[in-house]
Amino acid sequence: MSSNNSPNYEYLNSRLRARLGAFIEPDSLRQLARGTIRELELFLLDSAYAESYRANLVSSGASPLGRIETAVSLGIAKRIRETVHLAQGEPRKLMRVATNRSDLHNARLVLRGLALGHDPLKKPTWHAYGELRPDFFDSLWNSEKVVDAREKCLSNGDPLALALGEALEARQRGESLPLAERTLLNAYLSHQDGYFRKIGGSGSKTALEVMGRSVDLWNLGIWFRKRTEKGKPPHESIPFLQFGKWLSVERLQSADSVRTLVSGTPWFDEVHNLGTDLDAASPRVLQREFNFAFWRWQTFLYRRNLLGFEVAVSYLARLLLEWQNINILAVGLALGHNPEGIASRLIDVTEREGAKW
Template sequence: MSSNRSPNYEYLNSRLRARLGSFIEPAVYRRLSRGTIRELELFLLDSAYAESYRAHLVSLETSPLARIEMAVSLGIAERIRTTVNLAQGEPRELMKVVTNRSDLHNARMVLRGLALGHDPLKKPSWHAYGELSPGFFDSLWNSKKILDAREKCLANGDPLALALGEALEVRQRGETLPLAERHLLNAYLSYQNGHFRKIGGTGSQTALEVMGRSVDLWNIGIWFRNRREKGKDNSEPIPFLQFGKWLSNERLETSDSVRALVGGTPWFDGIRDLGIDLETVSPRVLQREFNSAFWRWQSFLYRRNLLGFEVAVSYLARLLLEWQNINILAVGLALGHSPDGIAGRLIDVSGEERSG
């Protein structure tokens, strides 16, 4: 790691600001949604993802959907790694608020595979932009026993590898998979919170807010689940996660309506102009809108400070959002969904940021 090197925000941000306008435009998504999946593939072959199509693994896939998903995954991972390699010192360490998402995704795949039984020859498509390499997760996936995987995690020594090893131990003791996953997630959040607080400064506060808003989203999902299951036999409420930004555990535990839960917070500000009745709209729709608000907030964060870590957050968020939108488009076209149906699921951050 480069934590002892001087931060290079001026150089990094000058490079990233020039790239903030390099993403697929909403009008292009709308046009592609009216076409076919083959037309989407031809578009990508003439885009920033063209090089990914030359990867050996992509060429082995027989369906256009599988090729698109793999090529875009590889392309986004490469662009994130390139961005990370531009940074040194403080911004490099703060970028773990994004790169650790890759590690968490892969760790959960390993945990589920080893806990529920898996075919070692059918490994998942790992996210490849994290601190831990896909090769490390390959080695865990190939482990014959949970104990073998735990030993590999211990030998690796990375905080998230150690957290995965502890979660595997929880499962090995006979606890449920959800409990083991919860252990992994708690360890992940505790590590990030401690890491960013140790760095300190305004960039650290930004990283903590990104993490905290992610926790808020998870907790909103838990809140809806607990409300749905309340009063049912053998139903225990799921505890809320720590380290949220705007939704305290006290608020989560005592709020009896959506308005009480998010009122007076940026979460309400982010959706109040949509004309949604908070008490009658479905939880699924509300969670989708809160998720969109989170992407919008990240995408416009660079306006808060053109010289700080906020620029990197916005650029990396827009990369991840493009990945998500292309996948939504590809799956919709493959399943024959209507253009309006596909467009309604895409997240557009091209306009003005809403309050929050």
């Protein structure tokens, strides 16, 4: 179906709405936080992750935490790929705003591994819902030299592979890992910006806003880091990224407080409505709250247009958020954290809203 060039929003959105019952309810997540990691395993064996969990259970001798992380990663990747397969034409093209997250994650793992030294026999667990297949990243991980990996990227030809090739070339020139990562991000964002603008229309604007808000969060992290390191011995300065949605580079460079930084932007209301004190909260708490606001915005974006790409963005965001929440549960239970502490870290975007799709 995805080979057809005609957009199929009506079909796609009706199929996605029919799948909403497969998500784990927030109350169930909080209840699991009061249990054990074994109880979480049993829960997953009777959930949408049962197939991937059983397959991983047979083939892996990993710890319960390792089994859960791998099974949920594979299960989410499968559900995202199924969603992508439902789309055709414009919505399929726009879904790169989500699928390229997988490619970018894997590209950064490769870049760091080759830069810092790695064991070719101990490859990472790749995210498997992107445009680039995991075996491509396997081949890069197995490269003996940075130049070999770069050649493979150039041969592949995908824009994300080429972006990684530019970053690997930066490392060959002797640039630091942070600056090489900056090269990767700049090339990636530049491609996505041009790609979505070329598509045009309301769906394109939505994809650009998702991308731009992601950049806002990255830049917010850089802004906090610059303020924390102010007055300390000189260090390698990492510039802000282009293509942010609401936080321009000029605003980031001139703002002397979080309130000034986000005043007059949607971020201000979205974080303020969570009850966060912008003046008193610590940078760590503020970054967590901005991240929460981003997930919440994506999850309820479908309300903007029930017939457009916004529905797919909201559905994919819920998949990725469920993945994050299960990982929070698994790690917390494995480390023996108290139930209240685990539950406080879960991101429940439905808590303050009772609306249904």
